Amino acid sequence: MPKDTFFHLSQVKRQLIENVAIEEFADNSLQSASVNAIVNNAGIAKGSFYQYFENLEDLYKHILKLVKDRKLELISTLPLPANNLDTFRYLQRLLQIEIAFELKYPRLSRVERRYNFENPVNSSIDPETGQRLSGDGRFHAFLSQGVLHDDIATWVDTDLAAYVLGVVSQWFSPYLLERMGQDSGKPVEFNLDVSHDPHVQDLLQNLMDILMAGIARDPQIRKDFYSK
Amino acid sequence: MPKDTFFHLSQVKRQLIENVAIEEFADNSLQSASVNAIVNNAGIAKGSFYQYFENLEDLYKHILKLVKDRKLELISTLPLPANNLDTFRYLQRLLQIEIAFELKYPRLSRVERRYNFENPVNSSIDPETGQRLSGDGRFHAFLSQGVLHDDIATWVDTDLAAYVLGVVSQWFSPYLLERMGQDSGKPVEFNLDVSHDPHVQDLLQNLMDILMAGIARDPQIRKDFYSK
Amino acid sequence: MPKDTFFHLSQVKRQLIENVAIEEFADNSLQSASVNAIVNNAGIAKGSFYQYFENLEDLYKHILKLVKDRKLELISTLPLPANNLDTFRYLQRLLQIEIAFELKYPRLSRVERRYNFENPVNSSIDPETGQRLSGDGRFHAFLSQGVLHDDIATWVDTDLAAYVLGVVSQWFSPYLLERMGQDSGKPVEFNLDVSHDPHVQDLLQNLMDILMAGIARDPQIRKDFYSK
């Protein structure tokens, strides 16, 4: 939806503007974001902005599209689960995508979370494409597959579980980033092959364990809990 | 921090203004909230607003205090866990509190979530009281207790688990509200004794199960997952 | 012009309000003075103000009347000049009055100067009484007397001289106050019998000398100045 002039810009300038906009939308909702701030930070003329975009919302939608595009790039590498064990490998990959996205585009990731906050799941149907922007669709699919493969406990409410997985997947990656930075005492460097970072491996594995097996020590705990 | 004049108002007028402000802050950050909108919706003169509050932030802080106060009312009814089983009953109560808060004050609940969004967990220390506004503290305590009572699996990373529980507890209640409204086709009536609503019971129980036992059907799954 | 209610107040309260108003009008013109500031500083209710005065200008006029009244008290002690020497003693007394007024009511004195600034001499006819508020009238009278008594040089332009004396008399006293405070290192205590303070005596005498004899060392200087 940006005007043609925007796409005729040199890549470096276009990306400059995009990055400045991402910064703005990471810290501000569409309502409180400021055209002034963007043109000042990007060092472009006020008038130029309106030669690239209809208005602020136009730019915002473009940034949201960036979110989708860049995430799809990562998702495209994801194979479908083929057998029993792959059910949870698939879940692991879904989480790895979120982590990779957070590590590669932490600010863009925050833009996405902000969008999801302002447009809660039940109303998050993209009016243009008709698709959900949030990851729920994928988690529903994952759970359906898992039920078919007999990997998911039958008593699980799949809609609830999909929601929980969505929330957890959305909020796990910033926690990971934060904690890694805290533990190492320095900002995290991006390494797309996240599975090779032992820190990431450990935490992701622990999360997977929690999701797969819960936090109770004794598997009997459930029965006891309700029998009491 | 509001001025005395605000507290001298009749209860009905004070609550009118509070409710209008809650509406505003549920849908807007402090940055994008508008004094104009509030005075118009509350039907008060613009000048009156400034006889009640220093400025918008003053009112915002007051609303945040309402969040804390009203949640504390609910929390105050919560007994500490005494024995084995009580560990998870305690967790259940923590979730029930969030549910009760959401059902009783759904908009105020959204104000709180918005605040937590804008002030992420790692920086959410209330500068005035020094306390965390988010529930993490409680979840850390819960997990510590659980570990002591040998109810929590030893391999669980408690900081991660506390974070996950915090996120889930924060986002479960709006899902519950949404889903109940959807299923019944009408807005949910508040009933503080949430445990008596079968819908709530079922969903909360399912969430508890997921948290306690995970979603994997076979307890062996974890070993297989990593052995592969 | 204040309402009767104002004059029915206890003396202590009335003077409190007057003093607060004097402070306000010493530092602000009528345009920039603030009713809010006055009621806050005086600790009276906003509504009370409007039960005492029509509006701010009403109070301002009252304060201007205080200026006149209090100065007249001092002036009333001034005898008319009777012989040769008394011409300059009279001038000395005029200056002493200004000094006494400054020492006794420094802030009121500043109110008067501010008034004279905003209402320059040529337009300073008091619309109510038809009299001039500034001292010019007295200096004109003094000079007329001096000419009659053959004490004033005949070449002196009396209108100019009256103006110069007016300006000097108006601005000498704050200089005196400032310099005394500076020299002694502490605020000046009021002593109505100003002639007994050696500092005041010295400076006033020096000013009298300057006015009487000018600053040139050689009386011939004037002739040389123009003959050249």
Added chain:
Amino acid sequence: MPKDTFFHLSQVKRQLIENVAIEEFADNSLQSASVNAIVNNAGIAKGSFYQYFENLEDLYKHILKLVKDRKLELISTLPLPANNLDTFRYLQRLLQIEIAFELKYPRLSRVERRYNFENPVNSSIDPETGQRLSGDGRFHAFLSQGVLHDDIATWVDTDLAAYVLGVVSQWFSPYLLERMGQDSGKPVEFNLDVSHDPHVQDLLQNLMDILMAGIARDPQIRKDFYSK
């Protein structure tokens, strides 16, 4: 301190705004001056004002700079005194500068007097340049020179005299303007060569006489005055 945009304006528009501002600050202190009045009188949009200036104070400081700049233009033509007689010629020139400034920029002159009123001599150090805006410095210098050249009576308190000369020089010019307008019945036209206007010549000469020789007819008067 005004923004670049202001200096990029056409000279005619810039001067229009400056003149309107001078009018405003001639009649109002910074406190009571009004952005609204200025934009209305200048016929510019409110938003434009804030593209030229940070705020009202920014414009005010610019106008104060105009005062300094334009006066310096006139002062720059002033030679230092070289011999006996030149002492008083120097004083005469100082007064002529004030007169010329008043005649050429009467409203700007009033802005300066207002500034000096609000920022009395003892605290009138310009916080930016560290220089005094008022002419006192020059009068102190003049008197020092005069003492060195044996032109100033030794009994004169030079600090007092400098103050008196400062006050008189500041207030003489508006008097002159006023009186000339009154006497001739029409507004005074500016003529930079003020020494050629007989009216100005006469009054300035008379003032010089008063300053040099005082107003007493008999040089003996001083001795008699104090001997009595």
Added chain:
DNA sequence: TATGAATGAGCTTTCATTCAT
């Protein structure tokens, strides 16, 4: 196409004044 000055609606905030208690 790039620029940045121009614009006025709209924002937050202050203020003098009124008025019910």
Added chain:
DNA sequence: CATGAATGAAAGCTCATTCAT
């Protein structure tokens, strides 16, 4: 008479948007 809440006009200032160059 004292009080202080209520009011809305008007202030200073910001902003998205337009437009001439």
